[in-house]
Amino acid sequence: MELFGNLVDGFSQALSLNNLLYCFIGVTVGTFVGALPGIGSIIGITVLLPTTFYLEPAAALVMLAGIYYGGEYGGSISSILLNLPGSASTAITCLDGNQMTKKGRAGVALFITAIASFTGGSIGILLLIFFSPALADLALRFGPADYFSVMFLGLIASATIGQSSPVKNTVSVVIGVLLGLVGTDVNTGIQRFTFGSINLYDGIDLIVLAMGIFGFAEILSTAGSSAQDNIRQKVRLREMVPTRQDLRDGVRPAARGSVIGSALGALPGTGPTIAAFSAYTVEKKLARDPSRFGTGIIEGVVAPEASNNAAAQTAFIPTLTLGIPGSATMALILGALMIHGIPPGPALMSENADLFWALVASFWIGNILLLVLNIPLVGLWIRLLAIPYRFLFPTIICLVCAGVYSIGLSAFDIFMVMGLGVLGFGMRFAGISAAPMLMGFILGPLMEEHLRRATLLSYGDLGTFFREPISASVLAASALMIGWSLWKWIRRSR
């Protein structure tokens, strides 16, 4: 019953005019950046992060989180209409979604996608509500060795799961951790890697790093590319109504997708993208006639969309209860918590219970707002998607400049973003992903802290990591992951 009371409190906070407004801004921006091909929610969050400094922590997080899950809704719009994924997690939706458009069923595809997204999101939120308190209780028993190992697993997962080379991804993690260590060492007061520059005493700013390696690098690599298809399509509300058969076809895939997505979203390293791909693959395997997939069937749209939205919600479970982000976007949300003076970790749920429940309640309100934004107002997004990219990229450059300058009123930060942007571009060119770097940047300093504490407590005995049961089992899982990816890497490159 305590849960019920908490939820009522959460809803009454989230429904305050102020929080409702920021939730609305968040999901609107999220849908927009999600729908723009190439620009995902991570860029939206970094660009808007500096504007949240002056907000209440709850309002700030409600808005930033809204951008994240709103992006999952928006991404499917361009996948379906343009055959261009709005974000990586909706890439698989192109297969059947765009085929539906070619058959003249774009309206139905958009409608059913919004419903599937809402279903997935709602199931994810329910799991978040029921599992978080238990997990936070368990996490209160975590010692420093356990924390170190869980974060280690998080970094290993971010490096080994995914498309590109595990070796290069690990390089990305290592560089991220090293950049995270720049600044004054908290234990000894020694300046590390600052070259005597006062600007670096407090370390590299999270926003500066994220804007550089995501926002700026993205613009550098996409600006001036050849003309993109603009939508000439119009979708009328009347055309959106699905048939009874459509709905019947969609129910089971949506349910299975939600379950798969919820599980993968909560695990480290696997986010909405892998969730969407897995849900699609499972549907194809279960189907009586797998060859129908890719021809524009409801199942091929509903399953991945329910899955990535469920994953977007359950991703908050480890972030909010353990203080350990499972993905780069979640690392940013964690950074936002720290910027607002809220220490992430299992204590968050007891010490900042108000914030936690308001945030969870806002997720559901946000999902309802998204339903409105994506069904009756879908025409608006289609018109916005017609803005040519050559006008958008200077806009983003200006927002990055103004945003970064507003953090510390220092031109040094601008040059920093530029340098990191060029680094991010170089990494893309070399086939190194930037997401593991951000994970390393956030988790690195925390890991060092826990490593020092753990070895101090054990009088320098590293065996402590293998004797603590939680730590030992997590390290075993990490070892399995490393072994598996090594085996795959050797086989693939032979």
Added chain:
Amino acid sequence: MVDEPLVKSWTNAVTGLLTVLVCLFFLIGAVSYGIGSVARMGPGFFPASLGVIGLVLGLTILVNAVREPFHSATQLRIRPFTFILVSVILFALVVESSGLIPAIALAGFVSALGDSRTKIWEALALAVFLSAGVYLVFLQLLALPIRAIAFV
């Protein structure tokens, strides 16, 4: 047309080499801060261990330059690349002396010209629109303590 595997192995070799150099740099720095012992770790312990890991990974990429899978997610387009960098440098120089609005107008104008299809008047219109938008959001709505325009 350059041979594709050649580009691949060259890019990989340079990536490996740069990784080695960067990690060596951090490793040397870390050692100078003091490694300490496992029981009482110095400020250099953690960065030094990462430096060693990075060094090994960099050498792996270097040695496997030909084998390592490689797919570049991007390509270098000289014109937009240069225009964008110049626009940001201009922003940083102008914002301190003349205020936020002229800096945004300049950065918006120059970066917009990075796309060769954008005409001068389009870039000008975009610059005006962006200055107005940034003024409204950052200075009016968020009331940040930045000068809008300062005459030098």
